[in-house]
Amino acid sequence: MKFDLKCSVQLSRKADEMEEELEEFIKKIEMEADFKWKIEGDKILMEIVSDKKRSHEIILQIYKKIAKFFGMHKIGLRQIYIDEYKIEFEVEKKPLEKIEIPFAEVEINERIVLIKIKDKGEEFIRQNYVDRIIRRIREKIEKQYYEGKKEYWNLLWKSSEKKHVWNKDPSEEMQKRGWIKLIGKGKWFYFPPSAEIMRAMEKIALNEVVLPLGFKEVIQPMHVSFETWMKTGHLEGMPGEIYYICEPKSREIKEWEKFVDLLKIKREVDEKELLKNLKTPKAGICYAQCPNIYTALAGKTIAEDSLPILLFDRSTPSDRYEAGGKHGIERVDEFHRIEIVYIGTKEQLINIKEKLIEKYRHVFEDILDLEWRMAKVTPFYLQQAGIAGGEEDEVEGTVDFEAYLPYRGDRSKEWLEIQNISIVGEKYIKAFNIKSQKSILWSGCSGIGLERWMVAFLAQKGVEPDKWPNEFKKYLNKLPEMPEFL
Ligand code: ATP
Ligand code: ZN
Ligand code: MG
Numbered sequence: 001m002k003f004d005l006k007c008s009v010q011l012s013r014k015a016d017e018m019e020e021e022l023e024e025f026i027k028k029i030e031m032e033a034d035f036k037w038k039i040e041g042d043k044i045l046m047e048i049v050s051d052k053k054r055s056h057e058i059i060l061q062i063y064k065k066i067a068k069f070f071g072m073h074k075i076g077l078r079q080i081y082i083d084e085y086k087i088e089f090e091v092e093k094k095p096l097e098k099i100e101i102p103f104a105e106v107e108i109n110e111r112i113v114l115i116k117i118k119d120k121g122e123e124f125i126r127q128n129y130v131d132r133i134i135r136r137i138r139e140k141i142e143k144q145y146y147e148g149k150k151e152y153w154n155l156l157w158k159s160s161e162k163k164h165v166w167n168k169d170p171s172e173e174m175q176k177r178g179w180i181k182l183i184g185k186g187k188w189f190y191f192p193p194s195a196e197i198m199r200a201m202e203k204i205a206l207n208e209v210v211l212p213l214g215f216k217e218v219i220q221p222m223h224v225s226f227e228t229w230m231k232t233g234h235l236e237g238m239p240g241e242i243y244y245i246c247e248p249k250s251r252e253i254k255e256w257e258k259f260v261d262l263l264k265i266k267r268e269v270d271e272k273e274l275l276k277n278l279k280t281p282k283a284g285i286c287y288a289q290c291p292n293i294y295t296a297l298a299g300k301t302i303a304e305d306s307l308p309i310l311l312f313d314r315s316t317p318s319d320r321y322e323a324g325g326k327h328g329i330e331r332v333d334e335f336h337r338i339e340i341v342y343i344g345t346k347e348q349l350i351n352i353k354e355k356l357i358e359k360y361r362h363v364f365e366d367i368l369d370l371e372w373r374m375a376k377v378t379p380f381y382l383q384q385a386g387i388a389g390g391e392e393d394e395v396e397g398t399v400d401f402e403a404y405l406p407y408r409g410d411r412s413k414e415w416l417e418i419q420n421i422s423i424v425g426e427k428y429i430k431a432f433n434i435k436s437q438k439s440i441l442w443s444g445c446s447g448i449g450l451e452r453w454m455v456a457f458l459a460q461k462g463v464e465p466d467k468w469p470n471e472f473k474k475y476l477n478k479l480p481e482m483p484e485f486l
Contacts, residue, residue, distance in 0.1 A: 002088040003033075005048045005055035009063065012076035014042045025069050033058050045083075056085065056125040079122035088114050089134060096144040104133055113137060151377050156399065158373040159365065162460065165467045167406040170458035171328020177463070178482055186322055186333025192480040194454075198336065200476035201453040202314065204367055205338050209359040209448075213352070215310040215340050220292040222316040223283045231431040232291045243319040243333075244281035285319040289339035290428075290445040297343070298432040307436060308344025308352060329451045330416055336450045343434065343443040349423055350395055356421055356446060360401060368457050369469040371404040373415065398422045403456030418452035 019039050026037070033050030035058075044066070048055040059080060067077045091111050099106050099113075103124075107114040115133065117124075124130070174180045179194040190198060223245055229235040234242070249255065259277055262270040286292070293311055302309060319334045342352050357374070364370045377400045399421045408414035423444035428434075434441060461468050465477055 001051065001054075001090070002086075003048070003050045003055035004086040004088075005059060006046070006083045006085070007048075007059060008043050008045045008081050008083055009066075010078035010081070011039075011042045011044060011070065012078075015039055015044075015070070015073075015075055016041065018070075018073065018075075022066070022069060026066075029062070029065055031058075035062070054130070056130050060125065080125065081122070082117060082120040082124060085117040085120075085130070086114065087117075087130070087134065088112060091138060091141050093141060093145060095141045099137055099140050101133055101137055101140075103129065106137065153400075154376045156374040156376055159371055161411075162369065162371040164371070164406040164460045165462040165464075167409075168459075168462075169328060169407040170455055170463060171330065173463055174329075174458075178485065180329060184333075186331075188329055188332060188334075191482060193482060196476060196480060197458070198450050198454050200472075201450045201457070202336075202338065203475055204363055204472075205448050205450075205453070206314075208363050208367065209356065210312050210338060210340060213310065213355055213359065215312040218293065218296070218311050218313050219315040220286075220289065220296070220313050222286050224286055224291055225283045225295075226281075228291045228295045229284070229287075232294065232428065233431075234287055234291065238287070238320075241320045241322070242284040242287060243321060245283045245285060246278040246281050249277050249279055286316045287318055287320055288445075288447060289313040289316060289318065289337065290341050293339075293341045294428050294432045294434070294443075297434050299434075301435040301437065302343070302441070304437050304439065307439065307441075308342055308348040310340070310342055310352075312338055312340040314338045328455065330455045332451060335452075338448040338450070339445055340448075341443065341445045343429070343441055345439045346395065346442050349442050349444060353395070353399075353421055353423060353444070357399070360419070360421075364401070364403075367469070367471040367475075368453070368461075369472070370456055370460055372418070372456070373402050375400050375402065377420075396423050396425045403452075403460070405456070405459045407459055416452060416456060417449075418456050419446065419448045421446040 016039055022037075022039070026035070032053050033048050033055060035046070035048055037044060037046045039045075046059070046062070048058050048062075050058060063077070063080055070077055089112075091113055094111050095108050095113075099108065101115075103120070104115040104117045107116075115137070117130070117133075171180070174194055175182075177193070179191050181189045181191070183189045226235055229242075256277060259270065259273045262273055293313065297309070314337075317334050317336050322331055322333055342349060344352070364372045377398050400417050401419045401421075402415040403418050404411060405414050405416050421444070423442065425442050426440070428443050429441045434443075457472070461472075465473065465479060468477075
């Protein structure tokens with residue numbers, strides 16, 4: 001790498017006469033780079049060229065020393081000003097496309113990247129923007145290589161083929177019967193029959209999996225702060241899938257008067273006036289339930305006796321701005337999940353994962369009687385980062401549970417992910433600074449998608465309770481009637 005920093009510092013008065021004395025002073029400073037400087041009136045101009053230590057780090061040390069020197073002569077120093085900072089570094093792979101980044105010009109020549117940063121204040125160096133710009137460029141190049149590639153998928157287990165009672169699309173059928181109604185983009189209203197089916201799924205998950213394994217319920221806010229999502233990575237990972245929340249600037253009726261006037265006169269919302277009354281978002285609606293659980297545990301030291309920590313949430317729906325592929329109740333913008341979170345030693349987590357798989361298997365085989373399968377999945381970017389290589393016996397990573405949807409036909413590919421089990425190692429433990437007395441902690445979560453369980457079940461077993469498996473009928477054997485609409 002090569003760092004070439006041209007910068008200047010404003011002095012409180014002209015100081016050309018100090019040059020010789022300063023030269024003597026600087027000679028005594030041990031320098032790890034090529035350092036040039038001169039005084040020009042009330043300014044000191046500097047250039048630091050280095051191929052090891054970063055010039056922006058060196059300048060901070062030099063600045064401290066010369067501030068002392070000028071201080072002795074009663075001359076004050078303003079902050080460092082970056083006139084031009086050129087950095088050259090090598091990357092592993094040749095970028096496939098042009099790269100752009102805020103704050104810097106980027107030039108690429110095969111595997112050599114040259115960035116140029118101009119006219120910036122001292123904050124820029126102090127806040128470590130430079131290193132982050134370099135890291136982000138490397139990340140963008142990596143991404144060019146894995147974008148569009150499929151995630152790694154490896155079958156772990158598959159149930160036997162089962163006979164299905166029909167091959168209709170349950171969402172369509174429920175809509176025909178009036179059991180579900182679309183209200184807004186990807187958001188459904190569930191009338192009593194469909195609501196009872198979803199609640200039966202929830203009861204099964206709780207009674208057969210979550211509670212017997214010792215998970216305890218929590219209740220969390222539906223709002224998730226940006227700080228939380230910056231720690232989990234959601235804000236950088238899926239900013240385009242979040243439903244953002246705006247607070248009003250004020251709750252005073254007076255402040256909203258014009259908005260109400262316009263509403264009453266135009267009989268529609270005046271968007272400009274509305275936006276004037278809203279703050280910019282600092283939070284969003286729950287995307288997955290685990291981030292707020294980690295936030296609740298942030299900074300805590302967990303007693304050994306309390307390990308593993310086993311919690312679950314079913315209090316808040318999850319909202320996601322889904323693009324294409326929305327269909328019926330299986331890919332929606334608002335869905336209902338039970339999410340369980342486990343924190344413990346690696347051994348404890350291996351044990352929990354085994355027990356979870358055993359319980360889920362019991363539900364899908366013995367109660368819902370589904371045609372389903374389990375696969376180890378690793379998104380390509382994680383394989384790349386070496387976080388999870390996708391080995392079958394590897395603990396970190398995700399297991400997806402999928403069910404076959406007969407109405408879609410082709411048995412070789414029409415499977416829907418209905419839930420997953422993830423173990424993420426120390427990732428979130430570190431991000432949220434959760435500690436134990438002595439053990440190294442790992443964590444993970446498992447999201448049970450109730451709409452997905454429901455769709456899988458109804459797609460295979462139909463919507464007539466008399467055709468449902470007996471074990472399921474123990475949870476629900478009769479549906480409430482729909483009101484009659486004329
Ligand atoms: P996909 O690849 O299908 O978008 P995902 O990787 O985004 O899924 P996760 O974030 O792993 O899903 O969420 C875990 C579970 O949440 C899924 O197994 C599923 O049960 C449920 N889920 C996720 N997105 C939706 C959605 N849009 N509609 C209904 N359920 C969903
Ligand atoms: Zn989670
Ligand atoms: Mg998704």
